[in-house]
Each structure stands twice: as structure tokens, then as C-alpha cells.
Amino acid sequence: MKAVDIDFKKADIVDYYSQLDQVKVRIVFSDGKDKALVKQFSITDPSVQAAEMLSEIRTKLKEQHKEFSLDDHPLAGALILRFKQEEDLLQDKLAKFLAQSRERIRSGKLAKLSYFDLEKKIVGFSTKFD
Numbered sequence: 001m002k003a004v005d006i007d008f009k010k011a012d013i014v015d016y017y018s019q020l021d022q023v024k025v026r027i028v029f030s031d032g033k034d035k036a037l038v039k040q041f042s043i044t045d046p047s048v049q050a051a052e053m054l055s056e057i058r059t060k061l062k063e064q065h066k067e068f069s070l071d072d073h074p075l076a077g078a079l080i081l082r083f084k085q086e087e088d089l090l091q092d093k094l095a096k097f098l099a100q101s102r103e104r105i106r107s108g109k110l111a112k113l114s115y116f117d118l119e120k121k122i123v124g125f126s127t128k129f130d
Contacts, residue, residue, distance in 0.1 A: 001080065002067060002078070004031050004032075005031065011129070012026055013124065014026045027057065027094070039053060058081060104125065105122060
């Protein structure tokens with residue numbers, strides 16, 4: 001049985017595409033090495049999208065750390081992912097970050113900001129998971 005500790009560091013907006021109404025979000029985490037998940041999507045339901053992103057990280061990490069063993073013990077090839085932060089709090093914080101990003105986009109559009117000003121307002125927005 002193998003245990004992997006995962007430490008989530010931050011999430012930030014890398015890019016904003018106004019024609020598509022989509023953002024590119026990067027989540028930085030560490031499992032011994034720093035890694036990142038980058039996804040481009042339109043923010044529609046922040047809580048559902050946050051849960052999907054965390055489950056995608058979980059499945060990708062399980063694939064990366066999977067070990068095959070010739071041991072007869074049923075737990076020989078088992079893998080445990082241990083989050084340093086509480087998973088519910090991570091999901092809530094990520095959902096809140098996505099909701100704030102969506103609100104920034106909405107308020108920028110209502111204020112009729114130019115494309116450049118809207119991009120400057122959104123790109124670089126981040127949150128830390130400490």
C-alpha cells in the first residue's frame with residue numbers, strides 16, 4: 001500500500017477569452033513535485049465545476065502513482081491520496097474562487113469595459129489554499 005500526500009497551493013486565472021466567454025484556470029498542487037492542472041472552460045456552475053476539477057486531479061494522480069505488484073496481499077497495489085487540506089474546504093474555496101471570477105467578468109461587462117481592461121481585471125486573479 002502506498003500513500004501520497006497532496007498539498008494544494010493556489011488557483012489562478014491564466015487567460016480570458018472574451019469572444020468565447022471562457023477562462024483558463026490553473027490549479028497548482030504538489031505530490032512531492034510541483035504540478036498544475038490547466039483547464040479552459042466557461043464558468044456556469046462553480047460548485048459543480050470545482051468538484052469536477054478536484055476529481056480530475058484525483059484520477060490523474062492515481063494513474064501516475066499506480067504500482068503493479070506481484071504480491072498476493074489484497075492491499076499490495078492500493079494507493080491512498082491524502083490531502084493536506086480538508087477536501088470539503090478545498091472544494092468550497094475553489095468554488096468561491098470560480099464564483100468571484102464569474103462576478104468579475106459580469107461586472108466588467110456591465111461597466112462596458114474595453115477588452116483590454118476586462119482582461120487586465122480578470123487575468124492574474126488568484127487564491128491560495130493555506
